[in-house]
Amino acid sequence: MALKQLDVRGAKCPIPIVKAKKEMDALAPGDQLEVIATDPGSMPDFVGWAKTAKHALLKGQRTEKDETGRELYIHLLERK
């Protein structure tokens, strides 16, 4: 089981989900993807997307601050 990271800091919607979907489709079932975003709107967007996504299961979400104090929104996804 692999864990991949996707850094979409600074990207606005729809970019985080466009990129996450592309990554998820390429993963093997059980693999995980951690998406690091700076757009607060990504929190409800990932929840909404995962509800209907064929290959992505949302395992968790958390917020952190990066070294500059910027808020990070981190989404953990698992390939179904």
Next chain:
Amino acid sequence: MAAALELGELLPRLDRGEKLLLLDVRNQDEFESWKLEARRPVETLHVPYFDFIEDADAALARVPRGRELVVLCAKGGSSDMVVDLLGEAGVPARNVTGGMLAYGAYLEAVALPLVAAEAARFSLFQVNRRGKGCLSYVIVSGGEAVVVDPSRHASWYEDFAARHGARIVQVLDTHIHADHVSGGPELSRRLGVPYFVCAGTGFELRQPVAPFSDRQRIRVGGDRGVSIEVRVIRTPGHTPGSTSFLVDGRYLLTGDTLFVSSVGRPDLGGHVEEWGRELFVSLRERLADLPDEALVLPAHYAGSGEISAEGVVWGRLGALRASVAELQLETPDAFVDAVRGAVKDPPAAYARIIDVNLGAEASDEQISEWELGKNQCAVSARPARA
């Protein structure tokens, strides 16, 4: 880039009731908590943008054909993608430039229909920030302008005054706003003109402000022989420093003290008892000597039902004295009980916005995020008055 539609074209068309179909592609939470509104009902279809990413064919199949279609999202990026996808599927559509972020910043001015004797001396404009339900005012007389409760889009007010042949000489805030960041300090700095706000007890104001005392009069436009008077009236309660301004003896800019169908929330500082009693006194006594003919011009409204046929949010003081439920309450206890029972939790960003309005620094991006959504400054958001 997809074909774009500016709000300046879209909103008047929706107000006239034109039959556009609005495709809102935001997530469920955002869609439910804050919608684009017009004077007439807006026909809206909600399909989140990530449905187009996940299964474009299925999402495209949900969009009716043969309609004039405009696509809306939070900031204009996702709707741009959806317009492109629709275009590839042979469905023409246009993207609402800037999305709800632009809607929340959109300002439109309406000139109040003054009587001839007034119109010879001054103009009074109500500036409607319709996405948030915020109202600000520009008073123009003799080449001078006073701006009251400006939103943070300072250059809009500069341009507006210039278009009306006036220079801004004074900026006033009725109170420390909790729902939006004031443009007052920035306008004051940029133009080198005095700024007034009263924060009141319990707040540490870090902005330089011009001193004003209760019942003080400000003259505007005096150097050209035309002038009007703005009287400062302390009306604490919504905040301890809340101030109303009486323009030319007739137009009462009440801030968040009195709206056309409710009163301001006295609970945002966590002192609903104390501030509620102050608000009761302000409404019952501080405004008591004003005639029924005075016209109330508030800083907020709750819905398009509060906009009059002239396009203005206003009410005769006498009519509001009879119709606003909270003004019918006879005792401070009954008033405090009623307002305590009616208010909801303040939105999370209110404390941060208050802090910025007291002088704290914040980035444009942060402020944009905090300002999202409609104001919730009234005790109750009842529908239209009759």
